[in-house]
Amino acid sequence: MLELKHIHKYYNPGTVNEMCLFDDFNFKVEDGEFVAVVGSNGSGKTSMLNIVCGSIGVDSGKILINNQDITNMSEHKRLSKIGRVFQDPSLGTCPSMTIMENMALAENKGKPYNLGFCVRKKRKEYYQDLLRPLNLGLEDKMDVKVGSLSGGQRQAMALLMSTMTPIEFLILDEHTAALDPKTAEINMQLTDQIVKEKKLTSLMVTHNLRYALEYGNRIIMMHQGKVILDKKGKEKEALNVDDVLAKFNEISIECGN
Numbered sequence: 311m312l313e314l315k316h317i318h319k320y321y322n323p324g325t326v327n328e329m330c331l332f333d334d335f336n337f338k339v340e341d342g343e344f345v346a347v348v349g350s351n352g353s354g355k356t357s358m359l360n361i362v363c364g365s366i367g368v369d370s371g372k373i374l375i376n377n378q379d380i381t382n383m384s385e386h387k388r389l390s391k392i393g394r395v396f397q398d399p400s401l402g403t404c405p406s407m408t409i410m411e412n413m414a415l416a417e418n419k420g421k422p423y424n425l426g427f428c429v430r431k432k433r434k435e436y437y438q439d440l441l442r443p444l445n446l447g448l449e450d451k452m453d454v455k456v457g458s459l460s461g462g463q464r465q466a467m468a469l470l471m472s473t474m475t476p477i478e479f480l481i482l483d484e485h486t487a488a489l490d491p492k493t494a495e496i497n498m499q500l501t502d503q504i505v506k507e508k509k510l511t512s513l514m515v516t517h518n519l520r521y522a523l524e525y526g527n528r529i530i531m532m533h534q535g536k537v538i539l540d541k542k543g544k545e546k547e548a549l550n551v552d553d554v555l556a557k558f559n560e561i562s563i564e565c566g567n
């Protein structure tokens with residue numbers, strides 16, 4: 311279980327640009343939940359993910375994983391429990407390294423990287439077995455530099471790599487936003503498959519309302535640092551894209567747009 315308790319977060323405190331994003335923000339994700347996070351621009355979605363991952367600190371409040379207080383745990387340590395995929399495919403893979411090297415790096419996340427090339431060579435078949443179900447032919451390009459792959463291929467690899475070590479949480483930050491519709495769909499199906507197979511508790515920020523409703527078992531909408539809609543199970547299943555759009559319109563009218 312992941313909990314954000316009484317989170318207060320200011321950006322640029324003490325300056326003319328001071329901005330309070332979270333003012334007593336509370337949010338709980340139960341084990342096994344796949345939460346789709348939608349919301350207006352600037353509502354705090356990415357900031358929330360950054361707070362969970364430890365990429366940014368909080369001014370007060372607590373972050374708990376299975377009742378363990380991780381508020382002061384470094385980002386590096388937290389990432390042993392958390393896998394993260396970003397919108398930009400180049401952030402999840404190393405472009406100057408080959409597919410083989412990237413996979414070896416991902417498998418050794420959190421360990422000193424001193425395994426000999428021979429050891430890695432023995433893993434080649436294992437990595438190829440992992441890549442084959444993607445149906446992208448990557449298993450035949452083990453020595454190709456990742457920088458020469460397409461965005462969709464790299465994002466599929468990023469997804470696979472982020473879940474190669476035994477993580478508890480998967481954090482997806484608009485991970486299909488930069489992909490063409492067909493590739494985005496393939497990556498979403500792959501996400502769903504990995505989440506189900508590995509029973510990962512997941513948080514997925516997306517602006518694609520269809521994905522938010524079709525995938526996962528809970529949807530939240532954020533606005534101005536608050537959760538303004540939270541539906542799961544049958545209540546979520548009963549929602550359609552028009553319902554969610556109507557809620558977006560409500561927010562826009564409130565903001566005078």
Ligand SMILES: Nc1ncnc2c1ncn2[C@@H]1O[C@H](COP(=O)(O)OP(=O)(O)OP(=O)(O)O)[C@@H](O)[C@H]1O
Nearest residue numbers: 321322329331349350351352353354355356357358
């Ligand atoms: N490093 C930062 N310094 C100052 N302000 C920031 C910083 N990061 C985010 N903000 C501000 O915090 C607010 C929330 O930003 P955040 O990126 O979390 O929103 P978001 O919901 O992910 O937006 P989008 O849908 O546009 O990606 C915005 O007003 C943004 O300008």
